[in-house]
Amino acid sequence: MDKFFYFINQTGFANIELSGLAMMAIGLFLLYLGIAKKYEPLLLVPISFGILLVNFPLSPMMAQPENGQPGGLLHYLYLGIELGIYPPLIFMGIGALTDFSPLISNPKTLLLGAAAQAGIFATFLAMLALGFTDLEAAAISIIGGADGPTAIYLSSQMAPHLLGAISVAAYSYMALVPMIQPPIMRLLTTKKERMIEMQELRETSKRERILFPIIVILVTGLFLPTALPLLGMLMLGNLFRECGVTDRLSKAAQNELNNIIVIFLGLTVGAKCSAHYFLTVETIQILIFGLVAFGIGTATGVLMGKLMCMATGGKVNPLIGAAGVSAVPMSARVCQTVGQEDNPSNFLLMFAMGPNVGGVIGSAVAAGIFLAVL
Amino acid sequence: MHHLDAGQIKKLKIFRDLLPNEWDQLYPLLSHVWVIEGEQMLRQGERAHCFFVILRGHFMIHYNDGRAITLNQKGDIIGWSSVSFPSEYTANVTALTKGELLCISGTEFLELLQSNSGLVEKVLKKINKFIQTRPQIGYLQ
Amino acid sequence: MKGLEAISHYHGVSLAVLGVTVVFIALVVLAVIISRLHVVLGVWENPKAWLDRVRLWVFPEKPEKPEPPGPYFDDIHESARQLNLLIHAIGEPFSLPALIEKAEKIGISHAHSVVSHLIVSHLIVPDQKGYFYWNQKECDRLLGKGRGKKGVETING
Numbered sequence: 001m002d003k004f005f006y007f008i009n010q011t012g013f014a015n016i017e018l019s020g021l022a023m024m025a026i027g028l029f030l031l032y033l034g035i036a037k038k039y040e041p042l043l044l045v046p047i048s049f050g051i052l053l054v055n056f057p058l059s060p061m062m063a064q065p066e067n068g069q070p071g072g073l074l075h076y077l078y079l080g081i082e083l084g085i086y087p088p089l090i091f092m093g094i095g096a097l098t099d100f101s102p103l104i105s106n107p108k109t110l111l112l113g114a115a116a117q118a119g120i121f122a123t124f125l126a127m128l129a130l131g132f133t134d135l136e137a138a139a140i141s142i143i144g145g146a147d148g149p150t151a152i153y154l155s156s157q158m159a160p161h162l163l164g165a166i167s168v169a170a171y172s173y174m175a176l177v178p179m180i181q182p183p184i185m186r187l188l189t190t191k192k193e194r195m196i197e198m199q200e201l202r203e204t205s206k207r208e209r210i211l212f213p214i215i216v217i218l219v220t221g222l223f224l225p226t227a228l229p230l231l232g233m234l235m236l237g238n239l240f241r242e243c244g245v246t247d248r249l250s251k252a253a254q255n256e257l258n259n260i261i262v263i264f265l266g267l268t269v270g271a272k273c274s275a276h277y278f279l280t281v282e283t284i285q286i287l288i289f290g291l292v293a294f295g296i297g298t299a300t301g302v303l304m305g306k307l308m309c310m311a312t313g314g315k316v317n318p319l320i321g322a323a324g325v326s327a328v329p330m331s332a333r334v335c336q337t338v339g340q341e342d343n344p345s346n347f348l349l350m351f352a353m354g355p356n357v358g359g360v361i362g363s364a365v366a367a368g369i370f371l372a373v374l
Numbered sequence: 375m376h377h378l379d380a381g382q383i384k385k386l387k388i389f390r391d392l393l394p395n396e397w398d399q400l401y402p403l404l405s406h407v408w409v410i411e412g413e414q415m416l417r418q419g420e421r422a423h424c425f426f427v428i429l430r431g432h433f434m435i436h437y438n439d440g441r442a443i444t445l446n447q448k449g450d451i452i453g454w455s456s457v458s459f460p461s462e463y464t465a466n467v468t469a470l471t472k473g474e475l476l477c478i479s480g481t482e483f484l485e486l487l488q489s490n491s492g493l494v495e496k497v498l499k500k501i502n503k504f505i506q507t508r509p510q511i512g513y514l515q
Numbered sequence: 516m517k518g519l520e521a522i523s524h525y526h527g528v529s530l531a532v533l534g535v536t537v538v539f540i541a542l543v544v545l546a547v548i549i550s551r552l553h554v555v556l557g558v559w560e561n562p563k564a565w566l567d568r569v570r571l572w573v574f575p576e577k578p579e580k581p582e583p584p585g586p587y588f589d590d591i592h593e594s595a596r597q598l599n600l601l602i603h604a605i606g607e608p609f610s611l612p613a614l615i616e617k618a619e620k621i622g623i624s625h626a627h628s629v630v631s632h633l634i635v636s637h638l639i640v641p642d643q644k645g646y647f648y649w650n651q652k653e654c655d656r657l658l659g660k661g662r663g664k665k666g667v668e669t670i671n672g
Contacts, residue, residue, distance in 0.1 A: 099489050107549040114542040121531035130518040134525040207556045215548055223541045329487040337458065344506070347499055353491040358542070365541050368532045391571075412627045432631040440610030441645025444634055468612070470631035 001355040015057035019275035026278070027051030027270070028089025030168070032310050039175035047167065050074065050270020062271050074271040076263050082160065083239025086265045086336030087153035088233040094149070094360070095213070096320045097235025098328065102353035104208050108308065109320065109351070115304030115356025117366045119144035119297030123289055130285055135159050140286050143170045144293025146177070146327040150230060152269060154367045158374065165274030165283040169290035174327045180291070181298050181334050183360040185322050188302045193309060195343040196317040198351045209242040215349060220365060227368025234364065297325045301355065323352035326359030383476065386449040387498045388427055396493040399486060400478075407477045409469040416467040422456035424477045425501070431473015435465045443508065454501050456480025474494075507513065594629045595638055595654055608646035611639075 001119045003293035008014055027048045034044030054074065062078070080086040103109060120141045127137035131253050139155035139162055151170040154164045173180065186194075213235035240250035305321025318338050323331040332352035339348040380401060383389060392400065407426065409415055415426070418438055435452065436442035444451065455463050458479045487494045508513040516524055601617055602609055611630065618626035633639045638657070640650050 097489050099491060102491055104549055104552070110542040110546040110549075111539070114539045117538050118535055121534045124534075125522055125527045125531055125585070126528045128525050129518050129520045131521060134527075134530075137525075137527075205553065205556055208552050211552060211556075214547065215552070216545060219545050219548065220541055224537070224546075273551040329484075329491070332487065332491070334485070347495055347503065349487070349492050349498065349503070350495045353487070361545075362538055362542060365538050366534060369537050373530060373533065411625060432628075432635070434611060434627075434630075435613075436610075436612045437645070440613055442611040442639065443645065443649075444631075446631070446635065466612075468615075468627070470627040470634075506614070 004062050011057065012057040017057065019279050020055045020057055023055040023273065023278060024052055027055065027273075028174075033172075033175075042170050042262055043171045044175070046263055047171065047270040047273075049349035050267040051164075051273045052270075053267075054271040054274050063273070076270055078265060078268040078271060080261075080264055081152065081156045081163070081268050084153060084157060084229060086261050086268075088229045089158075089261045090149040090258060090265065091230050091364075092237035092240075093253045093261070094103055094328075095234040096237075096241045096253035097258075098238060098241075098357055098360075100212055100238060101204045101209065102201060102350050102356055103355075103357050104204045104212055106354045109324075109354030110358040110361070111308065112301050112304050112321045112355035113326070113360075114322040114324070115321065116297045116301035116326070116355070116359050117145060117362045118300040119293045119295070119325075120363070120366050122296045123293035124325040126289055126292065127285075128324025130289075132282075132285075133159075134374055136162060137253070138374055139166055140289060141177040141293055142166075142363070142370070143173065143286075143290035144297045145254060145324075145359070145366055146170070146174055146294060146297065146325040146331070147360060148174060149265075149365040150363050150367050152265065153230060154370060157371065160272070161277055162282065162286065163269060163277045164278050165286045166269055166290075167269040168273065169287050173294050174330065176328045177294075177325070177330045178334050178337075181322050181325070181331060182338050184295055184298045185302055185319055185335075185338050189306070191342050193306065193318050194339055194341070195346065196309065197343065197346050198317055198320075198348070199315065201350055206242070206244070210239070210244075213238040213357065216361065220368075221363070224365060224368040224372060226371035227364050228341065230364040230367060234360065280339075294325065295319065298322045301325060301359075312362060317346075317348055317351070320348055320352040320355055324355040324359045324362070325345055326356060326363050328356050329353065332356045378440040386427060386476075388449060388451065388497060388504075391496060392493070396490065396496070399490055399493060400483075400497070403478050403482050403486075405477045407475045409473050409475070411469060411472050413469045414466060415464045415469060418463055418466045420463050422453060422461040422463045422480060424479050425451060425453040425456045425483075426475040426477055427451055429476060431475070432470040433473065434470050436445070436468065437465050445508075451501055451504050451515045453480075454505060457484060457498060476513070518548075572630040592657065594632060595657060597623055598629065598633060598639075599649060599654060602649045608642050608644075609648070611647050614647075 030044055030051065032047035033039045034041040034048060053059060059072075061072040061074040063072040063075060065075070069081050108218065122297055123141035123144050127140050128134065135158040139159035142151050143153045143166060145151065148167070148170050152163065155166045159166075171276045217228075217232055221228050227264075237250070237253050240246045240253055280344045301321035301324035302318050303321065304324070305316060305318030308316040309318050317339065322337050325331050332349055335352035336347070336349040339346045379455055380397075383404065384392070384397060389397065389400070405474050407430065414432075428445060429444060429448060432444060432446040433452060434442050434444050452475070453463060483497070486493065522528060559661060598614070598618065601614065601621065605614065615626050615630055618629065623629060630639065636653070638650050638653050639647050641647050
């Protein structure tokens with residue numbers, strides 16, 4: 001009988017906590033968003049499942065090893081985040097997948113990518129004012145870079161206790177880009193500006209595309225060695241893609257490796273969303289100011305676009321500045337859609353991809369600055 | 375398993391200007407669809423998942439208010455909403471005769487954006503040109 | 516510690532200014548180097564793709580004549596007669612889907628392909644506003660000349 005009661009006491013039912021149930025409900029809601037609404041499903045599905053797994057009462061998934069007993073599965077998988085392994089590997093896959101030609105053929109759009117990172121630093125100040133430490137503020141503000149792996153990398157190094165909330169905010173807002181950006185873009189531009197059609201981009205040669213990742217890593221690595229884990233892997237992946245002699249590696253980086261890491265990353269990020277860490281006032285602040293960071297980044301990108309429009313005599317459509325928020329390729333598509341509202345024959349897609357991928361470089365540089373200085 | 379071989383499909387207006395490497399990326403996304411007379415292929419308001427290129431057959435694009443246009447030229451495009459926001463079909467499509475179409479998943483096509491934005495833009499421009507030459511009867515874009 | 520005191524304590528403003536400045540400088544330097552890259556590499560660009568495009572421009576391919584969709588009837592006259600009566604009943608301009616629906620209700624078989632046939636034969640024509648009307652002139656020409664005579668379409672099923 002004692003054994004029976006002991007067993008009962010070991011069940012989840014006997015150990016249910018309201019906070020755990022609340023987190024499981026949040027996990028199920030995010031699962032719904034990922035599957036039914038298709039909001040960043042490749043990340044949200046494993047993240048939400050990780051939230052579920054870790055918030056079951058007495059869940060052993062994240063248990064630390066003790067008394068000679070091994071730890072939980074997710075405890076070991078989480079080492080990939082803790083040691084800063086997964087995000088750079090994902091960046092390698094992103095580099096292998098990404099065509100940087102729109103940026104190479106129009107390199108001034110890198111400035112739009114730079115301007116859109118201003119949201120990060122504005123939010124940094126706001127988070128300091130709210131009482132967060134400098135490390136926490138840096139980890140939260142990087143949400144404004146709209147780059148999931150960068151946000152995870154920085155928060156795992158600077159504020160691992162906020163990793164769950166930051167990741168959920170980052171990926172949720174990346175999926176909501178089509179709703180967040182257009183009102184800001186319309187507010188800051190005139191109809192005449194939105195209708196500007198840009199000149200065709202020139203073709204880029206293979207040699208240019210091969211030299212590009214090498215030049216980027218030489219310049220940024222010398223400027224900011226702390227950005228090397230992210231930028232170095234991004235450019236390695238891109239070199240695999242462009243050099244033409246490592247097709248197998250490029251395909252493996254884009255597909256098998258990327259998919260495996262995404263599964264591990266998603267699960268373990270979700271596993272950091274235990275009730276203890278997630279159901280706090282700080283989470284609400286992170287969710288609110290993550291959105292603010294996004295908005296400021298969009299606004300500063302568009303404003304830089306307006307400046308470039310004036311400087312070039314109307315040759316640059318300011319809308320593409322919004323794509324400097326590096327949610328690739330979603331914000332480029334948003335620029336296309338908003339541009340076509342006023343001018344159906346306006347094709348901004350290719351032009352917007354330049355600042356879009358430039359923003360990836362910009363957000364990695366911003367993360368490197370925080371890592372160097374803090 | 376295409377009824378027409380790649381050489382024939384490449385001659386369609388929408389694919390004509392593609393470079394060999396662009397074609398290599400796009401070809402795996404194409405699949406072949408057969409429809410019978412009277413089959414309603416797409417419904418207005420439904421989530422737009424594919425767009426189609428007509429190979430053979432006559433198709434009626436019609437709206438819930440009764441307006442319609444018909445398409446029967448090889449290379450005509452149906453269901454372009456799958457590559458725009460919000461991605462819902464803006465009309466119903468019914469096959470007036472049995473037909474053959476190429477189906478391209480809108481999501482998979484747009485995934486090419488990151489790896490080859492030039493290709494995506496080329497195809498989208500063709501789609502846009504086609505839409506503008508169609509009779510404009512005031513439907514939502 | 517909150518507010519301006521916190522910002523001051525962590526040197527927030529100088530860090531933010533430094534961050535924005537470094538991001539801009541790094542990306543400006545990159546932009547300048549990349550913008551000159553194609554000039555330096557200009558003579559080594561691949562001409563093969565250009566030759567392919569020139570070849571396509573010099574020898575354009577002829578557009579194929581569109582095939583009419585396969586009709587199911589030996590003769591267009593019967594289809595035209597039945598639909599003509601229906602169209603007169605519903606009035607013009609008419610909605611094409613509504614016509615098909617009514618045609619099916621009154622028992623015209625293969626209503627969709629019948630309508631297709633009549634559109635291809637220019638007996639049903641669009642009004643460019645989403646509705647259609649009956650081309651009486653064409654109908655009179657077809658029905659007036661009768662079967663098997665010159666100028667009348669006779670299509671094998």
